[in-house]
Amino acid sequence: MNTRRTTVRMFTRISILIILALLPCIVLAAEIKSVLIISIDSLHPDALGEETTKTINEIMKKGVFTLNGSSTAPPLTLLSHSAMFSGVGPDKGGLTENNWESGQKQIDVKTIFDDAKRNHFFTGFFYSKEKLGYLISGAVDQCQLDQDFSVENAIEFFKESNAKKFCFLHISGLDRTGPVEGWMSDGYMEELFFIDESIRPLIDLVISRKDYLIIITSDHAGHEKTHGSEHQDDAKLPLVMTSDIAELTQYQEMRYHVTQLKNILINILDFRK
Numbered sequence: 405m406n407t408r409r410t411t412v413r414m415f416t417r418i419s420i421l422i423i424l425a426l427l428p429c430i431v432l433a434a435e436i437k438s439v440l441i442i443s444i445d446s447l448h449p450d451a452l453g454e455e456t457t458k459t460i461n462e463i464m465k466k467g468v469f470t471l472n473g474s475s476t477a478p479p480l481t482l483l484s485h486s487a488m489f490s491g492v493g494p495d496k497g498g499l500t501e502n503n504w505e506s507g508q509k510q511i512d513v514k515t516i517f518d519d520a521k522r523n524h525f526f527t528g529f530f531y532s533k534e535k536l537g538y539l540i541s542g543a544v545d546q547c548q549l550d551q552d553f554s555v556e557n558a559i560e561f562f563k564e565s566n567a568k569k570f571c572f573l574h575i576s577g578l579d580r581t582g583p584v585e586g587w588m589s590d591g592y593m594e595e596l597f598f599i600d601e602s603i604r605p606l607i608d609l610v611i612s613r614k615d616y617l618i619i620i621t622s623d624h625a626g627h628e629k630t631h632g633s634e635h636q637d638d639a640k641l642p643l644v645m646t647s648d649i650a651e652l653t654q655y656q657e658m659r660y661h662v663t664q665l666k667n668i669l670i671n672i673l674d675f676r677k
């Protein structure tokens with residue numbers, strides 16, 4: 405009887421030791437260490453496809469996506485990005501002014517960067533339109549405005565160290581081609597092809613760091629040579645997500661509104677803290 409009790413005790417102790425030894429591995433394996441969010445300004449979801457956007461298509465195949473996302477009303481660059489960052493659209497007390505210049509008041513509500521800091525990320529914001537400077541707050545560790553090289557700046561940001569990194573990258577190009585040559589025009593598709601090629605090294609880098617979350621989205625689309633109107637195409641945007649450790653199936657073909665990005669990130673990052 406005593407021998408049996410001793411054996412049971414020994415097994416219990418060994419089991420506890422094994423669980424304790426494995427616990428740090430289990431917790432560490434569940435932690436996202438690299439977050440990359442790319443907003444391709446003025447990207448119409450219908451423009452995504454095998455030939456034009458090989459890189460994004462690969463991410464779509466690996467992960468989840470919806471091509472039925474919707475922007476703010478009106479669907480304009482700064483309003484939409486403000487809603488993305490803060491979770492609040494212009495109709496609910498969010499930003500209603502689509503213009504901003506350096507020196508003017510910046511955002512004073514909590515943004516996705518505060519959520520990232522709460523999860524101990526080093527944060528970077530790389531953008532290519534001055535007005536997005538409105539979105540810089542104390543929770544942004546590193547930021548840079550660069551019309552043409554925001555992708556390269558994001559690559560440098562991830563290369564600097566192996567620390568936990570959270571990066572929001574805004575890419576211009578389609579917002580210039582759309583109004584001149586038209587949304588979905590040959591020139592627009594060509595510009596998108598180059599944007600898709602340009603982000604490949606960045607995406608490969610983030611994937612190589614492991615424990616990542618990559619999101620590709622946009623602020624709004626457009627139609628013919630205009631945007632920002634009530635035309636249904638103007639409010640369209642895609643949401644593409646992939647991760648090697650986070651469970652994302654619940655987001656497949658979801659009814660996505662731009663104000664939901666903040667909560668999606670909270671759900672993924674806080675859950676995995």
Ligand SMILES: [Zn+2]
Pocket residue numbers: 445446480481482579623624
């Ligand atoms: Zn825009």
